[in-house]
Amino acid sequence: MRTLAAAFAVLALATPAQASPRFFDETEHISRTLQMDPGGTLRLKNFSGRVTITASDRPEVVIDAVRRASRTQLDRIRLDIHTSGSNVVVVDANQRDRSWWDFASGNNVVETDFDIKVPRRTQLDLSVFSSPVSVTGVEGPHKVHGFSSPLVLNDISGSLQAHTFSGSVTIRQKSWETNQSINVETFSGSIELHVPDSAQGTVTFNSFSGRLTSEMPLTMQSSSRRALKAELGSGDGGSLRFKTFSGSVKIDR
Numbered sequence: 001m002r003t004l005a006a007a008f009a010v011l012a013l014a015t016p017a018q019a020s021p022r023f024f025d026e027t028e029h030i031s032r033t034l035q036m037d038p039g040g041t042l043r044l045k046n047f048s049g050r051v052t053i054t055a056s057d058r059p060e061v062v063i064d065a066v067r068r069a070s071r072t073q074l075d076r077i078r079l080d081i082h083t084s085g086s087n088v089v090v091v092d093a094n095q096r097d098r099s100w101w102d103f104a105s106g107n108n109v110v111e112t113d114f115d116i117k118v119p120r121r122t123q124l125d126l127s128v129f130s131s132p133v134s135v136t137g138v139e140g141p142h143k144v145h146g147f148s149s150p151l152v153l154n155d156i157s158g159s160l161q162a163h164t165f166s167g168s169v170t171i172r173q174k175s176w177e178t179n180q181s182i183n184v185e186t187f188s189g190s191i192e193l194h195v196p197d198s199a200q201g202t203v204t205f206n207s208f209s210g211r212l213t214s215e216m217p218l219t220m221q222s223s224s225r226r227a228l229k230a231e232l233g234s235g236d237g238g239s240l241r242f243k244t245f246s247g248s249v250k251i252d253r
Contacts, residue, residue: 067111
């Protein structure tokens with residue numbers, strides 16, 4: 001009986017402490033506009049919260065961010081936005097001075113939603129954790145790294161490197177350039193690639209248990225239980241590389 005009573009006492013003490021961060025959550029809205037000419041680079045890091053990036057015809061980066069956390073976290077953890085070098089904009093959603101309290105309390109993340117407009121010709125360098133990414137109309141090349149983050153890139157052009165642990169990857173290439181490369185890796189997420197009829201290049205696929213299907217004709221070069229090599233179109237002028245553990249790949253128009 002004493003053991004049961006003690007368990008209820010511990011639960012009663014623990015519940016308010018666990019619920020208090022949610023009770024004290026606050027929202028903070030930040031807007032910034034920075035000059036960046038076409039051909040520049042946007043580097044962004046985010047931990048929790050969606051990221052939406054769209055192309056515009058203006059020589060600037062427009063950032064609207066909504067941050068959610070306790071007042072203490074919002075004060076201690078900064079949204080850092082600055083320019084770096086020539087024509088580079090850097091965004092870090094969780095900039096902080098590391099301290100013992102950060103590690104002890106676990107209160108070291110602010111959930112941040114981003115709506116960002118960039119010049120149409122912008123290189124993207126994105127690193128996110130548990131943060132869905134949507135990109136529309138931006139001409140690369142691009143690098144996108146995610147963990148448990150679905151990635152959707154619509155009407156993009158230029159080479160692409162994308163990596164995510166468990167999120168799906170959807171890519172719609174608006175155009176195909178000479179010597180263009182698509183390099184995508186996932187652990188368990190599926191990959192869906194849409195390319196124009198002009199797309200051509202060498203296709204390589206490696207997977208433990210996933211499979212590759214294509215609505216576009218491929219000329220098989222070699223195939224084994226876990227690997228495949230083929231040619232899309234003439235096979236010249238590009239490369240498409242896919243690597244998964246259990247995720248499947250689909251190539252379509």
